[in-house]
Amino acid sequence: xxxxxxxxxxxxxxxxxxxxxxxxxxxxxxxxxxxxxxxxxxxxxxxxxxxxxxxxxxxxxxxxxxxxxxxxxxxxxxxxxxxxxxxxxxxxxxxxxxxxxxxxxxxxxxxxxxxxxxxxxxxxxxxxxxxxxxxxxxxxxxxxxxxxxxxxxxxxxxxxxxxxxxxxxxxxxxxxxxxxxxxxxxxxxxxxxxxxxxxxxxxxxxxxxxxxxxxxxxxxxxxxxxxxxxxxxxxxxxxxxxxxxxxxxxxxxxxxxxxxxxxxxxxxxxxxxxxxxxxxxxxxxxxxxxxxxxxxxxxxxxxxxxxxxxxxxxxxxxxxxxxxxxxxxxxxxxxxxxxxxxxxxxxxxxxxxxxxxxxxxxxxxxxxxxxxxxxxxxxxxxxxxxxxxxxxxxx
Amino acid sequence: xxxxxxxxxxxxxxxxxxxxxxxxxxxxxxxxxxxxxxxxxxxxxxxxxxxxxxxxxxxxxxxx
Numbered sequence: 001x002x003x004x005x006x007x008x009x010x011x012x013x014x015x016x017x018x019x020x021x022x023x024x025x026x027x028x029x030x031x032x033x034x035x036x037x038x039x040x041x042x043x044x045x046x047x048x049x050x051x052x053x054x055x056x057x058x059x060x061x062x063x064x065x066x067x068x069x070x071x072x073x074x075x076x077x078x079x080x081x082x083x084x085x086x087x088x089x090x091x092x093x094x095x096x097x098x099x100x101x102x103x104x105x106x107x108x109x110x111x112x113x114x115x116x117x118x119x120x121x122x123x124x125x126x127x128x129x130x131x132x133x134x135x136x137x138x139x140x141x142x143x144x145x146x147x148x149x150x151x152x153x154x155x156x157x158x159x160x161x162x163x164x165x166x167x168x169x170x171x172x173x174x175x176x177x178x179x180x181x182x183x184x185x186x187x188x189x190x191x192x193x194x195x196x197x198x199x200x201x202x203x204x205x206x207x208x209x210x211x212x213x214x215x216x217x218x219x220x221x222x223x224x225x226x227x228x229x230x231x232x233x234x235x236x237x238x239x240x241x242x243x244x245x246x247x248x249x250x251x252x253x254x255x256x257x258x259x260x261x262x263x264x265x266x267x268x269x270x271x272x273x274x275x276x277x278x279x280x281x282x283x284x285x286x287x288x289x290x291x292x293x294x295x296x297x298x299x300x301x302x303x304x305x306x307x308x309x310x311x312x313x314x315x316x317x318x319x320x321x322x323x324x325x326x327x328x329x330x331x332x333x334x335x336x337x338x339x340x341x342x343x344x345x346x347x348x349x350x351x352x353x354x355x356x357x358x359x360x361x362x363x364x365x366x367x368x369x370x371x372x373x374x375x376x377x378x379x380x381x382x383x384x385x386x387x388x389x390x391x392x393x394x395x
Numbered sequence: 396x397x398x399x400x401x402x403x404x405x406x407x408x409x410x411x412x413x414x415x416x417x418x419x420x421x422x423x424x425x426x427x428x429x430x431x432x433x434x435x436x437x438x439x440x441x442x443x444x445x446x447x448x449x450x451x452x453x454x455x456x457x458x459x
Binding site: 381382383 | 417419427456
């Protein structure tokens with residue numbers, strides 16, 4: 001069986017750990033800077049007063065003027081989630097996380113360990129701890145397990161057999177099925193508000209009207225595919241942090257700090273010569289919030305320049321000055337070689353020589369000397385408006 | 396006398412193949428008002444030149 005362990009509103013709960021008193025008041029997770037002004041998870045007190053997750057900020061404040069907005073703390077959420085995943089792994093569960101607050105695992109091995117499905121799921125809930133109000137669902141299919149976990153109350157386990165699956169899913173709200181909001185809105189307009197109503201529609205018609213996203217949602221409404229759950233690879237422990245005596249907002253200074261952290265991490269013996277596949281940069285902001293960006297590289301590498309190029313530009317997205325900067329090698333890998341071509345593509349050698357020539361031009365004449373002509377308005381009657389020179393410093 | 400070009404970069408104009416006007420962006424602070432000529436020079440070379448009526452001077456159009 002596949003089990004799903006769910007902690008609804010995890011980011012809000014993680015942010016409220018520092019302000020536990022707010023948990024009993026109407027509060028909501030505020031939108032992240034630079035994103036659409038939609039609130040995140042809300043407390044039970046806020047929900048009783050009519051505030052719903054995903055509401056526009058203005059509407060939420062108009063509905064509940066005493067609503068407290070809790071600033072996002074992604075670093076704290078990520079750290080708390082990692083602690084939960086490790087607690088589960090220490091109890092023998094091979095976890096497959098699906099975002100903060102939701103994790104899947106196969107029950108076959110742990111059923112033998114704990115003497116049955118129910119004891120195993122109880123053990124999982126205990127590993128998470130009651131403070132998080134986790135709930136668990138189990139079924140033969142992944143989506144069904146998620147649906148069961150959503151229906152279960154805090155501390156409850158709900159198991160759904162394949163025979164009961166369609167009857168179980170039918171009355172559930174359509175919001176349970178992951179799909180693009182506008183597709184869901186289209187279905188609502190057509191009067192489809194329950195999972196069973198979507199499942200009852202002809203698949204071809206759904207695909208034609210709603211596209212691949214709708215077709216996928218229809219498949220989930222009918223129970224979803226029988227996919228395996230694979231446990232995650234154990235995370236790396238390699239982290240370095242730099243605390244500033246005063247908050248730093250200057251990007252150049254932060255880039256230098258990032259470079260120093262990277263150099264230190266690369267020299268850590270725990271890396272053991274392994275290649276970096278995924279790395280994360282997080283910051284503690286002045287005022288108490290946090291910020292985090294994660295990058296997964298297509299080709300694992302140990303080249304500092306490539307690692308810097310992947311993550312350093314994200315420093316420009318910081319919303320506030322930083323009191324602590326932290327760099328983490330989240331995933332390391334043994335390099336398994338690079339697949340080369342037996343016969344290079346036609347023109348491949350010319351392309352290589354051209355790029356080398358352009359690099360030499362740039363090296364001798366400086367940045368901005370290699371440009372590409374890009375057509376922007378070929379129909380324009382003014383010839384110089386038809387195309388632009390775009391500097392190409394990446395050749 | 397009629398405003399057509401006689402020489403382009405010191406090369407005499409042999410033939411005026413085509414003439415057209417571009418009047419654009421008149422609603423902005425940088426209006427465009429040009430009289431274009433496609434000419435054949437004495438050397439046999441084709442060239443496109445225009446007189447910018449706003450600035451009152453001649454330009455060679457590259458890549459037109």
